[in-house]
Amino acid sequence: MNQPVLGVDVGGTRAKFVVLDGEGQVIQTGEVASDPGSAARTLAAVAGALDPSLWPDREPDASSAAGLAGVGLACAGVVDPDRGWLGRSPNLPGWEDSDLFAAVGRVFGNVDRAVANDVNSALYGEARRGAGRGCRDLVMIALGTGVGGGVILNERLIIGAHCGAGEIGHMVLDPEGPVCTCGNPGCLESYAGSVGLLKAARKAARDGAAPGVRALAEEKGPDLTTRDLALLAEAGDQGAVALFAAAGQRLGQAVGNLVNILDPERVIIGGGVARAGDLILEPCRRTAKDIILAVEAKKTPIVPAELGTGAAALGAALLVASRENAP
Amino acid sequence: MNQPVLGVDVGGTRAKFVVLDGEGQVIQTGEVASDPGSAARTLAAVAGALDPSLWPDREPDASSAAGLAGVGLACAGVVDPDRGWLGRSPNLPGWEDSDLFAAVGRVFGNVDRAVANDVNSALYGEARRGAGRGCRDLVMIALGTGVGGGVILNERLIIGAHCGAGEIGHMVLDPEGPVCTCGNPGCLESYAGSVGLLKAARKAARDGAAPGVRALAEEKGPDLTTRDLALLAEAGDQGAVALFAAAGQRLGQAVGNLVNILDPERVIIGGGVARAGDLILEPCRRTAKDIILAVEAKKTPIVPAELGTGAAALGAALLVASRENAP
Numbered sequence: 114m115n116q117p118v119l120g121v122d123v124g125g126t127r128a129k130f131v132v133l134d135g136e137g138q139v140i141q142t143g144e145v146a147s148d149p150g151s152a153a154r155t156l157a158a159v160a161g162a163l164d165p166s167l168w169p170d171r172e173p174d175a176s177s178a179a180g181l182a183g184v185g186l187a188c189a190g191v192v193d194p195d196r197g198w199l200g201r202s203p204n205l206p207g208w209e210d211s212d213l214f215a216a217v218g219r220v221f222g223n224v225d226r227a228v229a230n231d232v233n234s235a236l237y238g239e240a241r242r243g244a245g246r247g248c249r250d251l252v253m254i255a256l257g258t259g260v261g262g263g264v265i266l267n268e269r270l271i272i273g274a275h276c277g278a279g280e281i282g283h284m285v286l287d288p289e290g291p292v293c294t295c296g297n298p299g300c301l302e303s304y305a306g307s308v309g310l311l312k313a314a315r316k317a318a319r320d321g322a323a324p325g326v327r328a329l330a331e332e333k334g335p336d337l338t339t340r341d342l343a344l345l346a347e348a349g350d351q352g353a354v355a356l357f358a359a360a361g362q363r364l365g366q367a368v369g370n371l372v373n374i375l376d377p378e379r380v381i382i383g384g385g386v387a388r389a390g391d392l393i394l395e396p397c398r399r400t401a402k403d404i405i406l407a408v409e410a411k412k413t414p415i416v417p418a419e420l421g422t423g424a425a426a427l428g429a430a431l432l433v434a435s436r437e438n439a440p
Numbered sequence: 441m442n443q444p445v446l447g448v449d450v451g452g453t454r455a456k457f458v459v460l461d462g463e464g465q466v467i468q469t470g471e472v473a474s475d476p477g478s479a480a481r482t483l484a485a486v487a488g489a490l491d492p493s494l495w496p497d498r499e500p501d502a503s504s505a506a507g508l509a510g511v512g513l514a515c516a517g518v519v520d521p522d523r524g525w526l527g528r529s530p531n532l533p534g535w536e537d538s539d540l541f542a543a544v545g546r547v548f549g550n551v552d553r554a555v556a557n558d559v560n561s562a563l564y565g566e567a568r569r570g571a572g573r574g575c576r577d578l579v580m581i582a583l584g585t586g587v588g589g590g591v592i593l594n595e596r597l598i599i600g601a602h603c604g605a606g607e608i609g610h611m612v613l614d615p616e617g618p619v620c621t622c623g624n625p626g627c628l629e630s631y632a633g634s635v636g637l638l639k640a641a642r643k644a645a646r647d648g649a650a651p652g653v654r655a656l657a658e659e660k661g662p663d664l665t666t667r668d669l670a671l672l673a674e675a676g677d678q679g680a681v682a683l684f685a686a687a688g689q690r691l692g693q694a695v696g697n698l699v700n701i702l703d704p705e706r707v708i709i710g711g712g713v714a715r716a717g718d719l720i721l722e723p724c725r726r727t728a729k730d731i732i733l734a735v736e737a738k739k740t741p742i743v744p745a746e747l748g749t750g751a752a753a754l755g756a757a758l759l760v761a762s763r764e765n766a767p
Binding site: 191201250262264266267269271272273274275276277278279280281283284285286287288289295297362366369370371372373374375376377378403404405406407408409410413 | 518528577589591593594596598599600601602603604605606607608610611612613614615616622624689693696697698699700701702703704705730731732733734735736737740
């Protein structure tokens, strides 16, 4: 099978894509504006951005769509990979309850298709090419605006009976904790997603416990980011360090619980908040080690993701390539 | 394959067993005293209790051991089903770090063998013959003295990279919660195992909040059981009802978290404390429904186990029978 495959990670504002050749090498990457109201327009924009002249062994005037063996899509939301269906999807309101296999077919013709939740795609990418290489059993937690998750066991993504698995961000860690966007108190997301972390930072600033954070919050106003906070912490501000430590301890509680339930070979932490690195990962590791019961499992590596923001597009391409190569 | 298989569930004081014929029908059940110091003596006692005269189509004087096609063992502790190895096992100190496949071979000769953690065995039994019939994806929580758990996904028991999966009882639900036997605060076990529930009952009695529980605790002294408390609650005592409701809410937090992570078809609640039935299951269901994120998954049935205390022996027999029938 020598034809290229395309992977697309569709966010609310941008669609990232990657093209792999028949040997799985990356031969093009790019991104276009996504249209949260229309899958067809977004996919047509991606098709328009494909440039087969960049692809080795490809005639410059070949139709890009005709040249593809398969297209994989990653979307936030509830995705049914068997039926190619997208259910609830807050970032893509115009795509909800739609047949993504059909949408791909209308733009790219009769190609192989795969769809997956974006965090599952990213996990699959990490499992094949990133921080999870060589592992059969993996858990991933993605610390973004919200907190997503994914599980691979016996080399297979766990989808769930209602395509609802992997909602690790909504593990309730303390029924008296801060209220999450989902309405429940004390979800992991309310501690370790960027919305929750920024809320905790503003509270610490108000309480007077963190003068450095307060000064930064006043300077940045509504533009304050977790990256700003991480830079402050890296510069030695103890109030900022404490914020990441608190988030990391809650992350460690979640990781410890997950290892007790599933005992994976490795736990991968990705997403923008994870760019704070050991500021959040070291407290996470300490707490998780305390909670993990099985002595051997206490050594389970808790590692940062390696593929960055391109993980989901790559994972989607690898998913469709693996399907294409299935017996 | 028409020869019978034997399943044995080895506890700290008793070993329960079941014999299935080649069609999977139960043809003998029984129990013997177990010797926590010696696997060989315990298995020899089981072999001595087998009575082939009870088995259909079996000659009365046939050697029972020679007549068996396979032997499955269920043990509490860390079990490696691939290597037939028992690691840490608090109930069976003399069996720790031992080769169970070899122990079975010494007593029963050259038969097929399977070993599994006791809760995993019970879950497998429930999956094949009990509350999980027809499901590919199941989670089980066993509320005993401690709290155990098991996970089946795609019809396979999840063992984990270090044979440490299924420690659902040590999911930390509140870092400020009561200290568990494992040393961590706020584990599910500290709320919903019988040790934790009895501790909560004695605290409620001391605090004066539950006069009925106090009277019962004074009457029963150290012999107080969760069954006593359940009878009191069934008789309408509000203090006792509140104890099961509190345990049920914590169980519901754990179940909600598990459904968010794995989205199984069904969650099975077993063990002695679960005999309190809806006293604990209804608060569990209400809390879990609030926590579960995916709308369809909110309907996930949370059901009592059906097979009672024989589940693990039956599961062990079915495990070895399924291995024997494997291609």
